[in-house]
Amino acid sequence: MVKEEVRIGVYVCHCGLNIAGSVDCKEVAEFAATLPNVVLARDYRYTCSDQGQALIKNDIKEYRLNRVVVASCSPRLHEPTFRKVCEEAGLNKYLFEMANIREQCSWVHLHDRKAATEKAKDLVKMAVAKAALLKPASEIEVPIIRKALVIGGGVAGIQAALDLADTGYRVYLVEKEPSIGGMMARIDKTFPTMDCSICILAPKMSDVGHHPNIELLTNSEVVDVKGYIGNFRVKVLKKPRYVKEDCSACGECSKVCPITAPNEFDAGLALRHAIYTPFAQAVPSTYIIDMNLCLNKDGIMVCDKCVKACERQAIDFTMKPETVELEVGTIIVAIGADVFDPSALPQYGYGKYLNVITSLEFERLINAGGPSGGRLIRPSDMKIPKRVAFIQCVGSRSNKSGKTYCSNVCCMNTIKDSLLIKEHWPGTEIYVFYVDIRAYGKGFEDLYKRAKKEGVKFIRGLPAEIIEDKRTRNLWLIGENTLLKEPYKMNFDMVILSVGLEPRRDSEVIQRLLTLSRTQDGFFMEAHPKLRPVDAATGGIFFAGCAEAPKDIKDSVTQASAAAARAGILMARGKVTVEAITPILDVEKCKACGLCTKVCPYNAITLNKELKRVEIVEAACGGCGTCAAECPSDALTQNHFTDEQIIAQIDAVTEKDAGKKIVAFCCNWCAYAGADFAGVSRMQYPSNVRIIRTMCSGRVAPKFVERAFARGAAAVLVAGCHPGDCHYINANYHTQRRVERLWKKMEQNGLNKERLQLLWVSAAEGERFASKIYEMQKIVESITPEEIEKAKKVFAKAGGA
Amino acid sequence: MPERLWRTPLDIEKVVMPKAEIHILKDQCKGCGFCIQYCPKKVLEESEEINARGVHPPRVVDEKKCIICSFCTAICPDFAIFVKEKQCKDGC
Numbered sequence: 044m045v046k047e048e049v050r051i052g053v054y055v056c057h058c059g060l061n062i063a064g065s066v067d068c069k070e071v072a073e074f075a076a077t078l079p080n081v082v083l084a085r086d087y088r089y090t091c092s093d094q095g096q097a098l099i100k101n102d103i104k105e106y107r108l109n110r111v112v113v114a115s116c117s118p119r120l121h122e123p124t125f126r127k128v129c130e131e132a133g134l135n136k137y138l139f140e141m142a143n144i145r146e147q148c149s150w151v152h153l154h155d156r157k158a159a160t161e162k163a164k165d166l167v168k169m170a171v172a173k174a175a176l177l178k179p180a181s182e183i184e185v186p187i188i189r190k191a192l193v194i195g196g197g198v199a200g201i202q203a204a205l206d207l208a209d210t211g212y213r214v215y216l217v218e219k220e221p222s223i224g225g226m227m228a229r230i231d232k233t234f235p236t237m238d239c240s241i242c243i244l245a246p247k248m249s250d251v252g253h254h255p256n257i258e259l260l261t262n263s264e265v266v267d268v269k270g271y272i273g274n275f276r277v278k279v280l281k282k283p284r285y286v287k288e289d290c291s292a293c294g295e296c297s298k299v300c301p302i303t304a305p306n307e308f309d310a311g312l313a314l315r316h317a318i319y320t321p322f323a324q325a326v327p328s329t330y331i332i333d334m335n336l337c338l339n340k341d342g343i344m345v346c347d348k349c350v351k352a353c354e355r356q357a358i359d360f361t362m363k364p365e366t367v368e369l370e371v372g373t374i375i376v377a378i379g380a381d382v383f384d385p386s387a388l389p390q391y392g393y394g395k396y397l398n399v400i401t402s403l404e405f406e407r408l409i410n411a412g413g414p415s416g417g418r419l420i421r422p423s424d425m426k427i428p429k430r431v432a433f434i435q436c437v438g439s440r441s442n443k444s445g446k447t448y449c450s451n452v453c454c455m456n457t458i459k460d461s462l463l464i465k466e467h468w469p470g471t472e473i474y475v476f477y478v479d480i481r482a483y484g485k486g487f488e489d490l491y492k493r494a495k496k497e498g499v500k501f502i503r504g505l506p507a508e509i510i511e512d513k514r515t516r517n518l519w520l521i522g523e524n525t526l527l528k529e530p531y532k533m534n535f536d537m538v539i540l541s542v543g544l545e546p547r548r549d550s551e552v553i554q555r556l557l558t559l560s561r562t563q564d565g566f567f568m569e570a571h572p573k574l575r576p577v578d579a580a581t582g583g584i585f586f587a588g589c590a591e592a593p594k595d596i597k598d599s600v601t602q603a604s605a606a607a608a609r610a611g612i613l614m615a616r617g618k619v620t621v622e623a624i625t626p627i628l629d630v631e632k633c634k635a636c637g638l639c640t641k642v643c644p645y646n647a648i649t650l651n652k653e654l655k656r657v658e659i660v661e662a663a664c665g666g667c668g669t670c671a672a673e674c675p676s677d678a679l680t681q682n683h684f685t686d687e688q689i690i691a692q693i694d695a696v697t698e699k700d701a702g703k704k705i706v707a708f709c710c711n712w713c714a715y716a717g718a719d720f721a722g723v724s725r726m727q728y729p730s731n732v733r734i735i736r737t738m739c740s741g742r743v744a745p746k747f748v749e750r751a752f753a754r755g756a757a758a759v760l761v762a763g764c765h766p767g768d769c770h771y772i773n774a775n776y777h778t779q780r781r782v783e784r785l786w787k788k789m790e791q792n793g794l795n796k797e798r799l800q801l802l803w804v805s806a807a808e809g810e811r812f813a814s815k816i817y818e819m820q821k822i823v824e825s826i827t828p829e830e831i832e833k834a835k836k837v838f839a840k841a842g843g844a
Numbered sequence: 845m846p847e848r849l850w851r852t853p854l855d856i857e858k859v860v861m862p863k864a865e866i867h868i869l870k871d872q873c874k875g876c877g878f879c880i881q882y883c884p885k886k887v888l889e890e891s892e893e894i895n896a897r898g899v900h901p902p903r904v905v906d907e908k909k910c911i912i913c914s915f916c917t918a919i920c921p922d923f924a925i926f927v928k929e930k931q932c933k934d935g936c
Contacts, residue, residue: 305853310847346915403847414854824898
């Protein structure tokens, strides 16, 4: 076969002034035209626009381009766009390459046009070098199982499950608690419309219970998830209820049960029995026995009062935990949020002063079906308070205690609560101590105004301290009114702490099972904050409700419907293509050592002892490339991230002024995204870093690092996800092992091992990335030409430069 | 719902459990101690007195803790213990 002539077209995008503002795009395009294999180089105002796309398509035909390089924003944003353009012009989409000159160049070097332009040239050169070696690839198609799993049965999970089930898909709804309903079931009224919360939720809960397409698994937990988009194999642990579905929920068993404990649903303000239903509207209505309380443990039947009381003979102490295996195509994560525990703030005395309650306790007290029958009473003397204070931002918006973010719902919740008090006891004096009142949503401002009109007093400035009057159990609030700049000391009968929301304490389990990432706040991170707000970075997984960030009921429901629609798109199509970034095996070179099979996080490589070689299961491959980095005999490489392509990028970086540069290998999901985030946030850092993107830091073979040093690079950075957060389960542990080995080698050869840095950085930690580059800049400046020469020699053999 | 539950439930006085009346037939007891060991609420303990059979029969530590499960009656090999619900008039 005659080797095809490589004809590359380069497009340098201005992105309005986003790039052109600090990079001379014309100069970069002129430079690109001089590079080998480049037959055409243009600069263009908005390459992603329809006109820009048409231009590329036209050029592909007119100039017979067989490779396209676009230098513009992050490939995480527009690579799919331009790949589509190529495909439409008849070019295989794997023959497209992108140079990130916006997030990783113009936006981070805003004030140094010369350096930014030089860097942009280098980035284009790297992309062109890789592009010349690109090979067309075909993607394999994977069928999608037309069933969905929804984790969490709060209002978000309920809505998502109903939408999917109504579309016609089979849905498994897994809930940890004995009943679905979540937080919304515990709230009295909803803002801003003052609807009764359970009254609008209960019909939906009941729909879930009766829907022919929904299988409800309550008192159950997801314990294992294997597989990939479209083909997840999920194990759910169904804990026994010890009551069969024959239960008519008559409650006779509960009446005779001799054991009591505080009811979690009522925030501990009421008792329940060992056999109980958490609340009247629970779905399923089947009672449940709390085995931590029941006397019949370890197979010894001590008490049979409930059994005797049950007319339908529904109680069965022989029930065992059961593991159910499900096969689903998509997963919606709707695990919700926890509330902040204010006992962490000693100044408010929660847990010590009886009449300091949380907003959640308030909801149960004001609820007609709650423990006090809807009477707001002081826990100390059961009297109705005359003067009530609300304290905002408890556990939110603080650098000292609790969380730094705004919990989104507490301002409006307090306003709603204050109106509820006014409705029942108009004479009550109500004061709200706040930092800022955020009434941003539809109808919110009206409610805020109504509260003010009803006489609720809003005072800016949180109390510094609450002191209890030991005799009356009244509370003194001491603080400063920051609007009037004067101190206050006020007496109240009751104080309600408006507690914030925080990530579920067990979200780590779901994170690990589904290989998700979380933001600094601890909530799950979406694939793109603006354009893919309900997608997880992992294919086939979506978010709904507070799992992603604190939000009110309306937003949770909106997001749930969106997540259901997104999951529905995948399932309606019935198939998905897997990116062609799987490993390629050179059978001749494979020595069947089996090292790759040990590092593969997906068990996608097996050793065939008879044929004396390994075998790859492409559909199971996640595409991290850590096998290729592990292979000692160069028999494995990764499609689209081949050894020669990456080496070509390294060589392009180190061709000129290598001794001043940092070669950085960044994983696509965390480090590269973190570098992008630094750009989006306009964090400025030194311009001598050149980033090479790999899917996982596990792809970075020691020979890449050695190559960079052999070519005279001043420093090398290997950056990946935090241990435990790896997008490919655990592939980055191999990164650490390899870097440690390189450090040892550098030390043995008398090299400054600081020149090789390992950084764990999440997609949300732009700051961390930027400060690492500053730190490395100092190292680069301290390196002498002699040291660089020495490294060249040490690694010359290994890197083969 | 992992919130910390620390308050005294408001209905703690409203939830009334039947009161127990524990009867021990001391001289019938052979001192096997099953009732003491298996009582789920630990209502019983070994007494110091010696009965007709020369063993220590059980005695009630706290009758209020008894929930009348009658497990003691069920496992007593010598029919030496039984529990009745206290027939309460006012104020019991």
